[in-house]
Every structure is written in C-alpha cells, then in structure tokens.
Amino acid sequence: MFPFCKESERLSANYDGALVSDVTINTTKSVMEFTLLLSEPAPPMEIGAIESILAMELGLASVNITAVYARAKRSATARKSRKAPPARTGSIIMGRKVSAIPIPMETVSLEIGKVAVSGEVCDVTSRYLEKRKAWILNFDITDYTGTIHVSKFLQDEDDAKIVQKVKTGMWLTVSGSLSISRYDDDLTLEPVNIEVAEKKRRLDTAAKKRVELTFTPRCPRWTPWRTQQRL
Secondary structure, three states: OHHHHHHHOOOOOOOOOOEEEOOOOOOOOOOEEEEEEEOOOHHHHHHHHHHHHHHHHHHHOEEEEEEEOOOOOHHHHHHOOOOOOOOOOOOOEEOOOOOOOOOOOOOHHHOOOOEEEEEEEEOOEEEEEEEHHHHHEEEEEEEEEEEEEEEEEOOOOOOHHHHHHHOOOOOOEEEEEEEEEEOOOOEEEEEEEEOOOOOOOOOOOOOOOEEEEEEOOOOOOOOOOOHHHEE
C-alpha cells in the first residue's frame, strides 16, 4: 500500500500485503477512487482515516476507498491455477441457461430469495466426501462490487464433471436461492443453473474521459458478503 500510511499513528490494523486495484482519478473534481485489497478486516474508521491521509498527502479534494477483505490465504496450488482454461461463452455447466438478468453483488441480500449474479470465480474449494460418496461444489464469485459464496451438495454420478468444470478465473453466470450457511453464517448461493459468461469490461462513456491507472492484483480472492463495505 502507500508507504506513508504505515507511519501514521491513526492506523492500528495490519496492512502488510495490502494491494491497490482499479484506481480512477477524476482530474476535474480532484477525486481519486480505488479498491483496497486487504488480508484481514480493518475498522471502518481506519479506512476513513486512510482516505483523509491520502487526500492530504496527494493534494486531492477527496479519496474514496472500497475495502475488500480476503476470506483466507490461498494455497500454493490455487496461486498456480489463477488462469482457467478457455471455455465457450454460453456453454452450460449445470442446469439450464440462466434467463434472469444478473444483479450487482453489492445489492444482494437474503430477503431477495432467488437471484442471478455474474462474475469471476476467485476461489474454488470443492471437495469429495468419501463416506457419503458425494461432492460438495464450493466456490466464490466476484463482480468487483461484492463477493458471493456458491455451494451445493451433489450426489449424482455426473456431478464430478460439474465440479471439474468450475475453475479459478472463469466468468460465470449463476442463478439459485440464497440462504445463510450453518457452518460460517455467511450468505450462500445454492446454484440451480450455471453457465459460462463473457467477461464485462467497464467503458468510459463520458464526454471528457477519465484518467485511469490499472493495477493487476496478485490475489483475486474476496470477502464474504457480511464483511464487505462501501466507504
């Protein structure tokens, strides 16, 4: 992260390994916005303090930070498999073609019930249960406004093929029902339909184009819904 933030007495959380992503600077309004990737949660007041420190140090009118926290440290295997093999857009991994229009993950809540989302698979933790002769499909998906954990118990003969098709780095559209996991109290999406989606890129349609700095994050993992904040 920014070196001068480490010297501030106003910050107590651990910001080692913090990364800055998706930086946008509005030169007209002197405003900077970016995503801050953290290895562990930080108090909301400290995120506000970082915004104030950066605005003062960089001579900007304001700084707006979207804080995103990693669920856990990735394994060496996960780091090596960040890129997924090519998959044809629109191909069905599970169920049928998703007919519902995906919504931003930052707007997802338990009250919605059934939902469709689209984004990048940022972590896969599927596993086989030998005693039950069944698979647990587990992965996190993010659209960079939020992250949702997708999980389903699979026990049919062809379910291994479904699990094997979901790879880190893929863009998917998933529809299903929302619930609270009994294991970690996180919002979980139980999928009914999964299809390969086309990665959507942000377009600047303003008459006066913005100045953008692009950073490639080393870790694409994101937090569960209950720890994400828009500051």
